[in-house]
Amino acid sequence: MSIPVEGNRAVFVSIGLRDTATKTKTNKQKKNNPRKLPGAVCSVSNKPASRHIVPASLIAVGFKIWSSSVSQMPKNSKVTQREHSNEHVTESVADLLALEEPVDYKSSALNVGGVPLPPRKNKGVEEPQDSGEERPAWNSKLQYILAQVGFSVGLGNVWRFPYLCQKNGGGAYLIPYFILLIIIGIPLFFLELAAGQSIRQGSIGVWNYVCPRLGGIGFSSCMVCFFVGLYYNVIIGWSIFYFFKSFQYPLPWSECPLVKNGSLSIVEPECDKSSATTYFWYREALDISNSISESGGLNWRMTLCLLAAWIVVGMAMIKGIQSSGKVMYFSSLFPYVVLLCFLVRGLLLRGAVDGIAHMFTPRLEKMLEPQVWREAATQVFFALGLGFGGVIAFSSYNKQDNNCHFDAALVSIINFVTSVLATLVVFAVLGFKANLMNEKCVVDNAEKIMGYLNSNVLSHDLIPPHVNFSHLTVQDYTEMYGVIRTVREGSFSELGLEPCQLEDELNKAVQGTGLAFIAFTEAMTHFPGSPFWSVMFFLMLINLGLGSMIGTMEGIITPIVDTFKVRKEIFTVCCCTLAFLIGLLFVQRSGNYFVTMFDDYSATLPLTIVVILENISVAWFYGTEKFMQDLTEMLGFRPSCFYFYMWKYVSPLCLVVLMFTSIIQMGLSPPGYSAWNEETASERFQSYPPWALGMCFTLITLAMLPVPVVFIARQFHLLSDGSNTLSVSYKKGRMMMKDMSNLEDNDETRFILSKVPSEAPSPMPNHRSYLGPEGPSSLETTNTSPNGRYGTGYLMPTTPESQL
Numbered sequence: 001m002s003i004p005v006e007g008n009r010a011v012f013v014s015i016g017l018r019d020t021a022t023k024t025k026t027n028k029q030k031k032n033n034p035r036k037l038p039g040a041v042c043s044v045s046n047k048p049a050s051r052h053i054v055p056a057s058l059i060a061v062g063f064k065i066w067s068s069s070v071s072q073m074p075k076n077s078k079v080t081q082r083e084h085s086n087e088h089v090t091e092s093v094a095d096l097l098a099l100e101e102p103v104d105y106k107s108s109a110l111n112v113g114g115v116p117l118p119p120r121k122n123k124g125v126e127e128p129q130d131s132g133e134e135r136p137a138w139n140s141k142l143q144y145i146l147a148q149v150g151f152s153v154g155l156g157n158v159w160r161f162p163y164l165c166q167k168n169g170g171g172a173y174l175i176p177y178f179i180l181l182i183i184i185g186i187p188l189f190f191l192e193l194a195a196g197q198s199i200r201q202g203s204i205g206v207w208n209y210v211c212p213r214l215g216g217i218g219f220s221s222c223m224v225c226f227f228v229g230l231y232y233n234v235i236i237g238w239s240i241f242y243f244f245k246s247f248q249y250p251l252p253w254s255e256c257p258l259v260k261n262g263s264l265s266i267v268e269p270e271c272d273k274s275s276a277t278t279y280f281w282y283r284e285a286l287d288i289s290n291s292i293s294e295s296g297g298l299n300w301r302m303t304l305c306l307l308a309a310w311i312v313v314g315m316a317m318i319k320g321i322q323s324s325g326k327v328m329y330f331s332s333l334f335p336y337v338v339l340l341c342f343l344v345r346g347l348l349l350r351g352a353v354d355g356i357a358h359m360f361t362p363r364l365e366k367m368l369e370p371q372v373w374r375e376a377a378t379q380v381f382f383a384l385g386l387g388f389g390g391v392i393a394f395s396s397y398n399k400q401d402n403n404c405h406f407d408a409a410l411v412s413i414i415n416f417v418t419s420v421l422a423t424l425v426v427f428a429v430l431g432f433k434a435n436l437m438n439e440k441c442v443v444d445n446a447e448k449i450m451g452y453l454n455s456n457v458l459s460h461d462l463i464p465p466h467v468n469f470s471h472l473t474v475q476d477y478t479e480m481y482g483v484i485r486t487v488r489e490g491s492f493s494e495l496g497l498e499p500c501q502l503e504d505e506l507n508k509a510v511q512g513t514g515l516a517f518i519a520f521t522e523a524m525t526h527f528p529g530s531p532f533w534s535v536m537f538f539l540m541l542i543n544l545g546l547g548s549m550i551g552t553m554e555g556i557i558t559p560i561v562d563t564f565k566v567r568k569e570i571f572t573v574c575c576c577t578l579a580f581l582i583g584l585l586f587v588q589r590s591g592n593y594f595v596t597m598f599d600d601y602s603a604t605l606p607l608t609i610v611v612i613l614e615n616i617s618v619a620w621f622y623g624t625e626k627f628m629q630d631l632t633e634m635l636g637f638r639p640s641c642f643y644f645y646m647w648k649y650v651s652p653l654c655l656v657v658l659m660f661t662s663i664i665q666m667g668l669s670p671p672g673y674s675a676w677n678e679e680t681a682s683e684r685f686q687s688y689p690p691w692a693l694g695m696c697f698t699l700i701t702l703a704m705l706p707v708p709v710v711f712i713a714r715q716f717h718l719l720s721d722g723s724n725t726l727s728v729s730y731k732k733g734r735m736m737m738k739d740m741s742n743l744e745d746n747d748e749t750r751f752i753l754s755k756v757p758s759e760a761p762s763p764m765p766n767h768r769s770y771l772g773p774e775g776p777s778s779l780e781t782t783n784t785s786p787n788g789r790y791g792t793g794y795l796m797p798t799t800p801e802s803q804l
Contacts, residue, residue: 150328158541162359166427201396227703240538281517292597331543342428346429381607448497606704
């Protein structure tokens with residue numbers, strides 16, 4: 001690396017090492033250059049100086065390191081002991097000054113000609129990055145895009161978006177959703193992609209670098225990922241249970257079971273009062289208790305399914321992106337195959353058009369309601385996985401010249417199109433189900449009317465002459481219902497007749513588990529070949545959940561491994577094991593109530609605050625203009641000024657409004673849950689007991705606690721922020737200098753850090769010798785730098801004092 005000094009011209013000394021990779025020179029350069037000597041080289045060159053002044057103390061440190069590289073080392077040196085070892089060793093500058101210099105000194109020799117070493121052959125492996133280790137990389141751009149799509153497209157696209165669309169104005173809901181996707185979703189998604197790709201660290205390392213005092217953002221992100229992963233994998237376990245139950249005909253939830261009552265067989269009362277699919281979900285699958293206070297013990301079948309789910313996730317994550325990337329080819333693409341199959345099959349069903357027409361009939365007056373915009377913003381926020389850390393983790397394995405701007409727009413649009421596709425599928429199937437339920441309603445009420453006619457409660461004159469009870473249509477029943485209601489206006493309610501309107505059935509929209517495990521499963525029982533469609537549907541849910549779980553776990557594993565240098569395989573196994581043990585909370589008979597609690601309180605508010613802090617730390621602490629310049633150098637073009645204003649003003653304002661509306665909504669809604677009552681076979685709202693309220697508060701507190709803790713610790717210097725911390729990482733035949741964590745303003749050690757993209761955790765990877773959160777940017781390119789790819793440079797101690 002080159003260290004500039006004040007003045008018009010400056011002298012630089014570069015030390016490179018054997019096997020150092022450099023840029024390929026032209027034939028002309030090769031002819032003019034003298035023969036290169038093996039080992040270290042020292043080159044002197046003239047370059048324009050920057051505005052920074054190098055302190056004399058730093059020059060002394062630099063010269064000490066340089067001079068020791070060509071001197072005889074002690075026999076007990078760590079390098080001498082590990083000269084032939086392939087292990088990575090990291091030593092501090094203090095060790096170096098204590099004659100523990102990690103340099104390949106045996107082959108060191110000076111070459112004053114300033115000739116860089118020949119490039120080291122790369123056998124299909126990515127260049128090592130700042131830690132001196134080879135950071136894994138995606139095998140292809142397609143694999144990376146599928147990973148981001150698999151993470152962002154999850155269960156919420158299938159069972160949350162259609163519900164919100166139906167609830168908030170049908171087709172009119174798409175307008176506020178798309179607007180908020182443009183002004184919040186894509187800019188913030190682009191921000192996270194760019195930060196991860198440029199710094200090449202997980203969420204902890206990224207936010208420690210951008211703003212050390214807000215370094216707790218990364219830890220909070222990991223906490224939220226852990227909480228969400230705990231209950232999200234339970235849903236995958238539920239899908240696994242239904243998947244294996246689908247391999248039988250008829251489907252076990254198609255009819256109510258019979259129970260023996262003496263010599264008679266009667267329908268199970270709880271099932272008779274609800275429905276076959278509702279009974280199977282609450283009693284056969286969950287075996288649910290009546291309240292959250294009644295544990296009821298473990299549900300052993302769901303415990304085994306949860307164990308299977310964590311084994312699948314662990315196997316997919318065990319080798320990092322080398323294993324999870326291959327899983328993504330199936331888990332990301334298969335759901336689209338199933339959705340397209342369901343769409344084609346659904347459109348051929350009777351009543352499918354009614355469901356789709358009801359879905360997209362716009363109710364424009366809904367757009368004036370603030371609640372609609374709040375829910376649209378929340379859905380945009382969670383649909384893209386903002387704040388979880390998975391987006392940053394995946395992008396950190398990219399090459400630094402990757403066009404992440406294109407990736408942000410592509411993944412966001414794919415996510416939106418997937419939500420619309422899932423909505424079409426859901427309402428095509430629900431339209432078919434609504435027609436079946438409406439016809440059943442007509443038959444049941446026609447029998448009541450015939451009973452009233454036979455008992456002379458109603459006169460035969462009230463029945464239109466063209467009505468045929470043996471072939472009664474919905475239109476005939478509607479006409480007959482209207483006549484009876486008009487004539488018997490005073491006593492009509494005593495008859496107990498229902499209007500049987502298709503619109504009423506379509507308005508019974510459900511979301512979440514109610515849609516996937518009750519409404520949709522009931523509709524599939526009426527499909528020809530229902531077991532096949534059931535297997536396909538739940539296999540799709542498993543893959544949707546698995547893609548999101550891989551991203552969520554990557555948001556935990558990548559930053560922890562990057563920060564604490566633990567072995568990824570061991571940490572992955574330990575993390576999955578711990579999560580399974582804690583997850584036993586969710587497979588009790590009362591476990592479904594805890595899933596609701598975690599879903600409501602562990603993610604929504606904490607993630608909103610995390611993303612607000614991410615946006616503010618980049619736009620206001622690091623600097624939007626500087627970040628734009630970093631992107632210009634990384635991407636090769638300057639992103640639109642649209643992003644500048646979104647990051648600096650619009651997105652933070654929208655996020656703050658969303659945060660306060662979420663807090664208000666949380667305060668206005670009484671904290672509680674829907675409990676299943678076995679006697680009435682229905683749900684009823686119950687408030688959380690005091691201990692459960694304390695648990696809700698604890699979830700929010702634990703998720704946000706790292707932010708103030710890290711801020712206070714670094715504000716009062718109780719925790720090192722990494723400034724003035726240098727280390728040298730070396731492997732056999734290779735050395736490079738780096739800092740171990742974050743750097744702040746006026747940090748002298750920053751001037752002897754590397755400037756190459758694969759070495760320095762900097763958002764300005766291309767051709768910059770210095771970068772700090774507040775430091776100026778240098779636009780000088782050094783394509784022909786004699787330092788080589790991992791060279792280190794510093795001033796000669798003989799530099800005239802006038803140039804300092």
